[in-house]
Amino acid sequence: MRILEYVLLIFLILCAIGATVSKRLLVTVIIFMAYSTVMAVIWLFLEAPDLAITEAAVGAGVTSILFFLTLKKVDSINKGTREK
Amino acid sequence: MIIRAVLASVFLLSGAFVFSVCVLGLFRFNNVLDRMHAAALGDTMGIFLTILGVIILSDNIYQIVKLALIVIFIWMTSPVATHLIGKMELLTSDNKKFRKGRNIK
């Protein structure tokens, strides 16, 4: 169980770095979604199931939908590269 | 008891094998539809095998029902998501192979 926790934490850090580094905004949002899902599992390990449910529903579900809608609104799903 | 453990471990290991094949396919394939096929394999078959192993191991009837409900829910939602992604790929990709299928609703 301890090893799984460490693996999840390392994945969390990698997700955080990937979300900032990636060039396309769509990829950033998807990586952020993965971050929220892993964070929900970590809340479960920290014995906070309330927060796990809320994080899975808000972070991975609704927030990602709102991000996608915003990207669609500003027309940057396909061409949305960050300025260098 | 031993039979149950062996059966459960067989199912769990096969589930892990399916997941590893799914991840390998996700990284190995180039085309979107091929990759999607690999991901959908993990979503349906891998989860079914894994949860079947856990069901065999569990004693409580409520746990078994909850796990079965998880399988049913994922089998209802995940293929639909895969279908929608595939439809989107068909409608918007630049690949010439797919231009014939543009009229699919």
Next chain:
Amino acid sequence: MDYKSDPNKIGKWERFFKWVNGEDSIDSVWEKEMRSKITGKRKKRRKTIEDTIERINSYSKKIYIILSVFITVVYIGILLYTVYELPEHGNPLNPANNEVSQRYIEHGVEETGALNIVSAMILDYRAFDTFGETVVLFTAVICVAILLRRTDEDKTDLEQDSFKSDRGDILKFAARLVFPIVVLYGIYVIINGHISPGGGFAGGTIIGAGLILYSAAFGDEKIKSILNYKSITVTTVSCLLIYFFSKGYSFFTGGNHIESVIPKGTPGNILSGGLILPLNICVGIVVACTMYGFYSYFTKGDI
């Protein structure tokens, strides 16, 4: 300089008199010269300005990268130092394990009637804090409405068509199967908020996600019969008012709650916990309406 010797050049005073008299004989050669001189200066100046801007940009990019890396490293260092200084996780001598949490854990069940201590804390002992959180959500949806709300006149025809388009039968079938399950699970999480992990926020978000799924699958028209601007406003505001009138007096009386008329019931039953269940339902309704409101304002610009 002797101006008279050069026929093309006239003295300054002469030129001035001629200009005052309105004569047109001011030599254009001189003017052109001056003009070309001035514009040349200007061009030169503009060039140097552009150069400096480019130079500043290139420098600032380098400085920006260096500064961002520096600030991030410093921030990571501060956070890691804080984590290093934190007391050990799960140690009974931690400062967090004081008499307050002891009271909550030991007397929580008999005082509130809720098995879930977190729910007992956020909806009974510290209910006014949760009221603040709910009001924050309501304020957020008001801000989104101010920023993104559009009337029918603002919409173009193309936008209106795009929300009536056909979504496909497979998605509709799956949504018809999944939507009741999602909403039922959300209701389960809300109603069991004082018995098992969960509560108003989690369940409300799940119901909101179900409503978003329904609206995405079946389009705008079907959901508008139940959830329109008026009904969402009325339900949200009435839930907030119920919450305020049941727990808002804590702002004035402090932590001493008025003795509740509602019986506590047996801990573990669904109908127990006094006011916790209705407050959970209120929070859940507010959160669900907020989530759906966010979605519909972001897509259609209108509920």
